[in-house]
Amino acid sequence: MRTARHARWIGPVVLLVTLGLSAVAEIPLADYEAVLLAIPVSDLGRVLGAIELGLGQPDFPASETMQYLDRLAASRYSAPEREALLSDIVVALEEGLPIEGLVTKGLEGLARGVAAAGIQQSLHQRWVLLAETRDLLYAKGIFSVAPGSPQSVDTALPTPRFNLLVTHISDTIADYLEGGGSPFEGQTLMQEVRFRLTSLEGAILNPADVELVLKRIEPADLTRVALSAVS
Amino acid sequence: MVPEEAAATVYRVQDEVSLLRASLEGETEAWGEIISRYKDAVFGLCLGFLRNRADAEDLTHDAFIRAYVNLRRYNLEKRFSTWMFTIAANLCRNRLRYRRNHPVAELPAQIRGGTDPAKIVAADDRHAAIREALNELPYGYRAPLVLRYYNDLPYREIAEILAIPEGTVKTRIHRGKAMLKQRMEERDPA
Amino acid sequence: MRPIDIDDVLRSALRQEVAETAAGLDGLEERIVLELGERRPRLRVGDWMRQLIAPTRSGRIGQLSLVGATAAVCLLIGFFAATRFSLDGGSPAIRLEPSRNADGTQEVLFVLPALDANEVAVVGSFNSWEPTTLSDDDNDGIWTASIPLPPGRYEYAFVIDGRWWGQDPLADEYVHSFGEYSSVRYIGGGDGA
Numbered sequence: 001m002r003t004a005r006h007a008r009w010i011g012p013v014v015l016l017v018t019l020g021l022s023a024v025a026e027i028p029l030a031d032y033e034a035v036l037l038a039i040p041v042s043d044l045g046r047v048l049g050a051i052e053l054g055l056g057q058p059d060f061p062a063s064e065t066m067q068y069l070d071r072l073a074a075s076r077y078s079a080p081e082r083e084a085l086l087s088d089i090v091v092a093l094e095e096g097l098p099i100e101g102l103v104t105k106g107l108e109g110l111a112r113g114v115a116a117a118g119i120q121q122s123l124h125q126r127w128v129l130l131a132e133t134r135d136l137l138y139a140k141g142i143f144s145v146a147p148g149s150p151q152s153v154d155t156a157l158p159t160p161r162f163n164l165l166v167t168h169i170s171d172t173i174a175d176y177l178e179g180g181g182s183p184f185e186g187q188t189l190m191q192e193v194r195f196r197l198t199s200l201e202g203a204i205l206n207p208a209d210v211e212l213v214l215k216r217i218e219p220a221d222l223t224r225v226a227l228s229a230v231s
Numbered sequence: 232m233v234p235e236e237a238a239a240t241v242y243r244v245q246d247e248v249s250l251l252r253a254s255l256e257g258e259t260e261a262w263g264e265i266i267s268r269y270k271d272a273v274f275g276l277c278l279g280f281l282r283n284r285a286d287a288e289d290l291t292h293d294a295f296i297r298a299y300v301n302l303r304r305y306n307l308e309k310r311f312s313t314w315m316f317t318i319a320a321n322l323c324r325n326r327l328r329y330r331r332n333h334p335v336a337e338l339p340a341q342i343r344g345g346t347d348p349a350k351i352v353a354a355d356d357r358h359a360a361i362r363e364a365l366n367e368l369p370y371g372y373r374a375p376l377v378l379r380y381y382n383d384l385p386y387r388e389i390a391e392i393l394a395i396p397e398g399t400v401k402t403r404i405h406r407g408k409a410m411l412k413q414r415m416e417e418r419d420p421a
Numbered sequence: 422m423r424p425i426d427i428d429d430v431l432r433s434a435l436r437q438e439v440a441e442t443a444a445g446l447d448g449l450e451e452r453i454v455l456e457l458g459e460r461r462p463r464l465r466v467g468d469w470m471r472q473l474i475a476p477t478r479s480g481r482i483g484q485l486s487l488v489g490a491t492a493a494v495c496l497l498i499g500f501f502a503a504t505r506f507s508l509d510g511g512s513p514a515i516r517l518e519p520s521r522n523a524d525g526t527q528e529v530l531f532v533l534p535a536l537d538a539n540e541v542a543v544v545g546s547f548n549s550w551e552p553t554t555l556s557d558d559d560n561d562g563i564w565t566a567s568i569p570l571p572p573g574r575y576e577y578a579f580v581i582d583g584r585w586w587g588q589d590p591l592a593d594e595y596v597h598s599f600g601e602y603s604s605v606r607y608i609g610g611g612d613g614a
Contacts (some may be wrong), residue, residue, distance in 0.1 A: 049406045053371055056399025066547050094369040104546045105370035105534045105598075110575070111550035112585065145317070146394035147367070150309060153301050159394055167444065168574075171470035181598035196574070200591075203609040262451035270446050275439040288445045293454050302462035340590045358434040360474075365434075380428065381435040408427050 027062050029055070035066070038073040039082050046048065046073070047086065050093035058147070059160045061100045065089075068103050071110050081116035084099045088127040097130045098163035101171045125229045129170035139164065140216040161209055165197075168205070169213070172196045173226050183226030186219025195221060247298050248307060255302055268313070272382055273319050279377030280323040282366045290326055294319040316382065317392045320374065327370055357415075363415035372407035375400050525567035527608050530614035531555060531577075532591060538581050542569075545577025545603075552580055572609030578602075 032051050041047045054060045068089075072082050072201035085106060092099050102123055109119035137143075142155045152195070157165075172193050182187065197210045249269075253261035275292055277287035298318050305314050321407075342414060378389045389399040466550035521527055531543050533555060541564040542552035548568075555564035576596060578587035589593060 045409075047405075049372075049410075052402050053399065056396050060299070064549055096371055104576075105550075107550045108546070108603075109599060111544055112599055112601070118599060135325070138321075142396055143321045143324075146391065146396075147319075147395065149391055150306055150314070153297070153303065153304060153321075154299050156321075165420070175596045175598075178599075199607045200574055203607065204574075255462055257462075259454045262457065263454040266450040266453055271439065271443060274443060275435065278439060278442060278465055279435060284442045284445070287442070291446065292449065292453065295449075296456070299453075300462060304581070344494070355437075357430050358437055361430050361434045362438060372446050375605060376431065377435065380431045411431070412427055 012111075024121075026079055027066050031066065032069065035069045035073055036201070037230060039069065039086075040079065041083060047090055047106065050090045050157060054099065055098070057163075058095075058097075059098060059100070059163055061103055064100070064107065065090065066105045068106050068110070071107070075110060077116045084120045085116060085123065089121040092130060093128050097127070097134065098167050101130070101167050101174075102126055118167045124178065126170065126174045128229045129174050130166060132228045133170040133173070134166050136217065136221055136225055137162070137168075138215070139219075140213075142212065142216070150200065153197075155212065157206075157209060161206055165209060165213055166206055168200060169193055169217075170176045170225075173229070174226040177229060183223055183230055187223040189226060193217070210222075240269050245309060247381045249310060251302070251305070251307060251311065252300060254299065257371055260294075260301050269315055270295070272312070273315065275381045276316060276319050276377060277323055279365075279381050280320065280370070281327060286326055290319065290322045290379075294322055297322070310388070312384075313388050313391055316378070316384075317387075320392050323374075324370075359414045360364075360418055363418070367414060368410060372410060375403045376407045376411075379404055449492075450513045522569055524569075526565050526571050529570045529606065529608060531566045531568065531581050531589075533564045533581075533589070534562055535564055535579075535581050538564070540580075540582055543577055544585075545575050545581055547575045547577070555579075570608050573607075575606050575608065576603045577606070578604060 024077070029048065029052060036044055036047055050154055051065070073084060075082065077085065083124060088105070089099055089102050092102060100158055105126060106119060109122065115129075141153070142157065142162070142165075144159040145156045146149060147158040147160065173189060176189060176192050177183065183189075194214060199215065201207045201210045214228065247265070251267050256263065270291060274291045276286065277290045277294070281290070284393055291298055291406045294315070298315055302319075305311070365376075368376075374393055375389050376391060378384045379386075384392075386397050386400045389400045391401070395403075429610050448565050500607055539557040542556070542568060543555060544550045544552050547570055553566060555565045555566040560561060576598065577589070578585050578601075579589065580586070585601060586599075586609040587602035587604055589607075593607050594605035596605055
């Protein structure tokens with residue numbers, strides 16, 4: 001019978017599709033749990049929950065995050081130090097902020113052999129700047145929406161594009177401050193941000209997004225954001 | 232759904248579309264009717280997200296203004312509530328970040344006058360406990376809970392409003408409830 | 422407290438909270454209607470189209486000027502678009518392109534003259550700061566590696582016999598990181614090459 005014949009190959013097809021999907025899928029949560037236990041973290045539920053939140057985002061840096069956790073677990077830092085090197089990333093995930101810049105900076109610190117306090121200071125400042133930068137974009141009427149969703153207002157960007165703006169603007173300010181720049185030099189900050197965004201235009205940043213941001217933010221805005229990170 | 236209920240819903244939706252069309256033509260009275268239908272839902276969303284009454288009132292007002300001004304962006308064939316709630320949720324996210332730098336006192340704890348305060352407080356103790364626990368919950372967990380348990384929205388709609396995948400919505404709700412439960416048990420290990 | 426209880430308590434607590442605090446909503450619709458006054462929702466492109474096919478006579482006059490204006494705008498947009506970059510990460514056609522791979526990555530050359538070195542590697546944000554070795558097969562003291570990179574911004578430094586050195590002359594930019602210098606390259610787009 002025809003239906004029986006169709007039924008016979010549906011099973012293998014489903015299996016193949018599932019296998020294919022799982023091959024492409026991110027690192028399973030159980031792997032994160034295993035390395036978190038090895039670090040170890042004192043509040044496993046919270047950290048795992050934060051990672052789960054992040055996993056739901058399309059731009060979550062899965063393999064870098066895993067590498068960071070692996071290296072923390074294998075590092076010579078004490079347990080409290082390791083927790084400190086995770087805390088800002090956890091909070092950032094809980095607040096829905098893009099963590100790629102944080103993880104990369106953390107990996108750099110570990111590779112350079114920097115003292116835990118130094119890395120943690122950098123991560124903390126960068127987390128604050130991520131949050132403040134996102135606030136700034138919201139204040140300027142620029143929002144994020146899930147990719148594929150209808151835009152509620154003209155200036156609603158798909159989340160991955162929005163996150164890239166947040167990442168690169170805040171990263172620029174962080175680099176500037178860590179290099180000894182004064183938060184009060186708004187014009188200089190503006191130049192730095194303009195340089196960064198236009199350098200990445202067409203590469204990883206949408207030119208319309210860059211134009212939108214550069215049209216709306218001003219030197220005084222960047223000073224305010226920078227001050228929030230140093231006060 | 233019973234046939235009469237279904238018919239009433241269809242009528243209401245058609246009715247809503249007419250109101251929205253009229254609003255698009257500039258009939259602000261029609262928009263007023265939309266506001267009266269949605270204000271409790273939007274206010275409840277804002278209050279749940281922000282945990283601050285004054286902010287919730289402000290943002291409810293702002294959301295309806297913004298929605299009206301941007302009404303032409305709304306696709307009449309899609310669900311209006313989703314669109315309306317998305318605008319409110321975006322405004323809340325904005326305000327929440329602002330509030331981090333300019334904090335105000337949270338909602339006062341449950342204290343009621345009346346004939347027998349002890350009895351009333353005891354009856355509402357679980358409400359008070361969960362409201363306090365909700366204040367402490369990170370925003371990322373709180374928002375889906377509010378949309379689910381106050382606005383009674385399906386996962387799919389919550390996902391659209393918060394711009395996160397449906398699977399994440401379920402996870403956050405599950406974890407959010409676990410965290411609430413934990414905080415309430417810490418407060419009162421009865 | 423069992424999970425079932427949480428659902429009910431949460432539901433009723435939220436409703437009660439709104440009931441207690443919703444007094445401020447009284448008259449909201451009247452206030453907003455007053456505030457909006459004569460305001461109409463913002464115009465969008467579709468409204469131009471509707472006006473273009475206006476049937477009335479007075480509408481016709483407006484229609485003609487609208488047609489002219491719309492045509493002029495379209496011409497300008499078309500002209501502008503022809504000379505503009507595409508939106509999706511592709512580089513403008515005018516520029517010279519360094520070698521691009523099929524997967525969109527670009528072969529980026531890292532070069533370091535280091536005559537007396539035994540081991541040279543590069544670490545950066547593109548390899549999670551794990552060393553990628555450079556080679557000097559002809560022993561002329563020039564160490565090289567070619568790494569395929571997708572478009573973006575990359576911070577890096579060289580590691581020469583275990584010591585980090587972050588001032589690559591070929592870098593687009595330098596940053597100060599953890600008290601030391603790192604080099605930066607921009608790949609693809611903007612002024613990056």
